[in-house]
Amino acid sequence: MRKLASLSVILALCGGAFYAVSAAEKAAEPAKEAAAAKTPLECFESRKGASELTQRDVKPDWPNVKCSPTTGAALWYGDPYDGTVPMGKMPGLDIAEGKAVVKPRTEKLALMPMCGVSCHNGVGPAFNPPKLPKDKKPAPVPTMEAMVPDLANFQHGRGRIWCMDCHHTTKRNMLVDHFGDPVSFDQPQLLCGKCHGDKLRDWRDGIHGKRIGEFVSTGKKRWFTCTECHNPHNVQDGARNKGFIQVQPEPSPQLPRGMANADHEKLHPIPH
Amino acid sequence: MANNDTPCAGTAQDRPSDCPVQPASADPAANELKTTRRDFLRAGGMLSLSSLMGTAALMTQSDDANAAVEWGEHFQKNYRLMTTEEKNEARLRLERRYSDEYGKKVAVDTTEAQPGMLMGYALNIRKCIGCRRCVHACVAENNQSRGPRPGEKIEWIQVLRMERGKFEQEKMNHGYPEGLGIQVGGNAYTPAGQVLEGQYHYNPKAVPEADATYMPIACMQCEKPPCVKVCPVRTTYREGDGPVVIDYNWCIGCKMCMNACPYWARRFNLTTPVLPKEEMNPVTHYLGNRPRMRGVVEKCHWCLQRTRHNRYPACVEVCPVGARKFGNLLDPESEVSKILERKNVFRLKAELNTFPKFFYFYD
Numbered sequence: 001m002r003k004l005a006s007l008s009v010i011l012a013l014c015g016g017a018f019y020a021v022s023a024a025e026k027a028a029e030p031a032k033e034a035a036a037a038k039t040p041l042e043c044f045e046s047r048k049g050a051s052e053l054t055q056r057d058v059k060p061d062w063p064n065v066k067c068s069p070t071t072g073a074a075l076w077y078g079d080p081y082d083g084t085v086p087m088g089k090m091p092g093l094d095i096a097e098g099k100a101v102v103k104p105r106t107e108k109l110a111l112m113p114m115c116g117v118s119c120h121n122g123v124g125p126a127f128n129p130p131k132l133p134k135d136k137k138p139a140p141v142p143t144m145e146a147m148v149p150d151l152a153n154f155q156h157g158r159g160r161i162w163c164m165d166c167h168h169t170t171k172r173n174m175l176v177d178h179f180g181d182p183v184s185f186d187q188p189q190l191l192c193g194k195c196h197g198d199k200l201r202d203w204r205d206g207i208h209g210k211r212i213g214e215f216v217s218t219g220k221k222r223w224f225t226c227t228e229c230h231n232p233h234n235v236q237d238g239a240r241n242k243g244f245i246q247v248q249p250e251p252s253p254q255l256p257r258g259m260a261n262a263d264h265e266k267l268h269p270i271p272h
Numbered sequence: 273m274a275n276n277d278t279p280c281a282g283t284a285q286d287r288p289s290d291c292p293v294q295p296a297s298a299d300p301a302a303n304e305l306k307t308t309r310r311d312f313l314r315a316g317g318m319l320s321l322s323s324l325m326g327t328a329a330l331m332t333q334s335d336d337a338n339a340a341v342e343w344g345e346h347f348q349k350n351y352r353l354m355t356t357e358e359k360n361e362a363r364l365r366l367e368r369r370y371s372d373e374y375g376k377k378v379a380v381d382t383t384e385a386q387p388g389m390l391m392g393y394a395l396n397i398r399k400c401i402g403c404r405r406c407v408h409a410c411v412a413e414n415n416q417s418r419g420p421r422p423g424e425k426i427e428w429i430q431v432l433r434m435e436r437g438k439f440e441q442e443k444m445n446h447g448y449p450e451g452l453g454i455q456v457g458g459n460a461y462t463p464a465g466q467v468l469e470g471q472y473h474y475n476p477k478a479v480p481e482a483d484a485t486y487m488p489i490a491c492m493q494c495e496k497p498p499c500v501k502v503c504p505v506r507t508t509y510r511e512g513d514g515p516v517v518i519d520y521n522w523c524i525g526c527k528m529c530m531n532a533c534p535y536w537a538r539r540f541n542l543t544t545p546v547l548p549k550e551e552m553n554p555v556t557h558y559l560g561n562r563p564r565m566r567g568v569v570e571k572c573h574w575c576l577q578r579t580r581h582n583r584y585p586a587c588v589e590v591c592p593v594g595a596r597k598f599g600n601l602l603d604p605e606s607e608v609s610k611i612l613e614r615k616n617v618f619r620l621k622a623e624l625n626t627f628p629k630f631f632y633f634y635d
C-alpha cells in the first residue's frame with residue numbers, strides 16, 4: 001500500500017520529465033534494434049579471410065567469441081580452444097601432449113584436396129616425371145589465377161622465389177620443407193622458418209606472433225600459425241608500413257562533454 | 273529530490289541512462305536518502321544518525337531487488353583488512369546483488385595472489401597497427417560503462433597515434449622563431465617519433481597508416497605506484513603478484529589517484545555505469561571486473577579474474593598482430609622474461625621512478 005502511494009506521488013512529481021525521457025527512448029529504440037540485428041554472428045580472427053569463428057553459447061550466458069559490430073573482428077574469446085587440433089611436433093619446441101593446439105587451415109582451404117586430384121594429379125605427359133620450367137617462371141594459367149586471385153599479384157620474395165619453393169611438386173595439397181618432404185598447411189612454420197629463422201625463433205618463444213589460452217609457460221595455448229596473420233602470396237600492401245595488412249579500426253573513444261570534434265588533436269602546438 | 277529517484281532505481285537495470293536523476297548505487301541508503309558515503313565522510317558527526325536512517329530505509333524496502341545493496345556491504349571493511357570469512361560474506365552479498373541486477377548467475381571470485389607469480393606485460397610498439405581491438409576487448413571483459421552520453425563510456429586502454437615525422441629540404445629556411453628576420457633555430461622541431469603527443473580520436477578507413485605510429489597506453493602496474501601513495505583511504509594498493517587494484521566499495525571518489533597517475537590510466541564513474549544485462553560478463557573478481565558504482569575510480573587490473581586463473585588478459589588475446597605479451601616475470605621461460613632477455617625494452621616515463629611492470633619493446 002505504502003509503496004503504491006509513494007509511486008503515485010513520484011509519478012505526479014516527475015511526470016513532465018518522464019514524458020520527455022520516454023519520447024527520446026522511443027526514438028532510440030529502432031536504432032538499437034537495427035544495431036542488434038547487424039551484430040555479425042560470424043567474425044574473422046586475425047586478418048580477414050584467414051580464419052573465422054561462428055558465435056554460439058558454450059555455456060549459459062557464455063559465448064565462445066564476441067564479434068565487433070563495427071568491423072566484424074573477433075573481440076573477445078570465451079573459449080580460446082574452439083575448433084582446434086593438436087599442433088604436432090615442432091623442432092626446438094618441447095611441449096607436453098595436448099598443451100599446444102592450432103586452428104586447422106586445411107579445412108578452410110577447401111580447394112586443397114582437389115588440387116592434387118583434379119589438375120596437379122601427376123598424370124599426363126607434363127607430369128610424368130614432373131617437368132617444371134627451368135627458369136622457374138610459372139606459365140600463367142587463367143583458371144588457376146581465377147581460383148587464387150593473389151597469384152596475379154604475387155609479391156613474396158620480390159621475384160626471387162616461385163611456387164615450388166613453398167608448394168610440394170607432386171603433392172599439391174602440401175607445402176614442402178628443405179628436404180623436399182611434404183609439410184601440412186596446418187604447420188606452415190616448418191616451411192616459413194626455412195628463410196625467416198629469426199622470426200621462427202621469436203615465434204617459438206612466444207615473442208613473435210600470438211598465443212591465446214593459459215599464459216603460464218606450462219599452460220595450454222592455442223598458437224596462431226604464420227599464415228593466419230600473414231598472406232604468404234601478398235606480403236606487401238600499399239599504404240601500410242608494417243608486415244600486417246591494413247584493417248578497419250574499431251570506433252574511437254567518446255568525446256568529452258561539450259567537445260564537438262577532435263580537430264584540436266591534429267594541430268601541433270608549434271606550427272610547422 | 274529524494275522521491276524523484278525511486279522510480280528510476282526501479283528501471284535502472286534496464287535503461288539507467290534514461291533516469292532523470294542517477295541513483296547512487298554505491299550507497300545502500302541512496303535511493304531513499306540521497307546520502308552517500310562521501311557525504312558521510314564530509315559530515316563525520318552525522319555518521320551514526322545517517323547510518324541508522326539508512327538501516328531503517330533498508331528494512332522497509334527489503335523486497336526491492338534494486339535497493340538490495342545490503343547494509344552489510346555498506347559497513348564492510350577495507351578488503352585488505354577483512355578476514356577470510358568476511359571476504360566470503362562480502363563475495364556472497366555481491367553475487368546475490370549482481371545476479372539479481374543482471375538476471376544471470378554472476379560469480380565474484382576472491383582468489384588470492386599465488387606465490388611465485390609476478391605478472392609482467394610487454395608491448396611491441398613496432399607491431400601495433402592501432403586497430404583498437406584491445407580497447408574494445410577490454411570493455412567486453414571488464415564490465416565498463418558503455419552508455420551513449422558523455423561520461424558514460426569508459427575505456428581503460430588508450431591508443432595514441434603519433435606522426436612518424438618528415439623533414440623536407442623546402443623547409444630548411446623556415447627557422448625558429450619566425451618573423452624576426454634572423455633564423456635562430458632549425459625546422460627539425462617537426463613532430464616525430466614517440467613524443468606522447470598526437471591523436472586519440474583518429475579514425476581513418478584503414479590502419480596502419482604509413483605516416484603514423486601507434487602507442488597503446490593503460491595502467492603500467494607500477495612497482496612504486498604514485499596512485500597508491502596518495503589514496504587517502506588506502507583502497508588502492510599493489511597486490512602480491514603485481515597488479516595495482518581497487519576495492520571499489522571503499523573508494524570515496526576523491527580522484528586523488530587520477531591526478532597522481534602519470535599515465536592517464538584511471539577513469540571515474542561520473543554517472544551510474546550503463547551496462548546492458550546481455551553484455552555483462554558474469555565471471556568477475558572482487559578486485560577486478562565486478563560491476564562498479566557511480567562515484568568510484570576504476571582502471572586496468574590486468575584482467576585479474578582471468579590472470580589469477582592463468583588465462584591471458586583479454587587484450588592480449590585479441591591483438592591481431594600479437595603485439596601484446598603477458599607472463600610471469602619470475603619464470604625465465606615466460607614470454608616477458610624472454611623479451612627482457614633478448615629485446616630492447618623501455619619503461620614509459622622511467623624518469624619518474626614509478627617502475628612500471630609494463631614494458632615497451634621493438635624488434
Ligand code: SF4
Pocket residue numbers: 490491492493494497498499500516532533534535536537538571626
Ligand atoms: S600506471 Fe597509474 S594507476 Fe597504474 S599503478 Fe601506475 S600510477 Fe597507479
Ligand code: SF4
Pocket residue numbers: 399400401402403404405406407431486488590591592593594595596
Ligand atoms: S589490438 Fe594490438 S595492434 Fe590493435 S591497437 Fe591494440 S595493441 Fe595495437
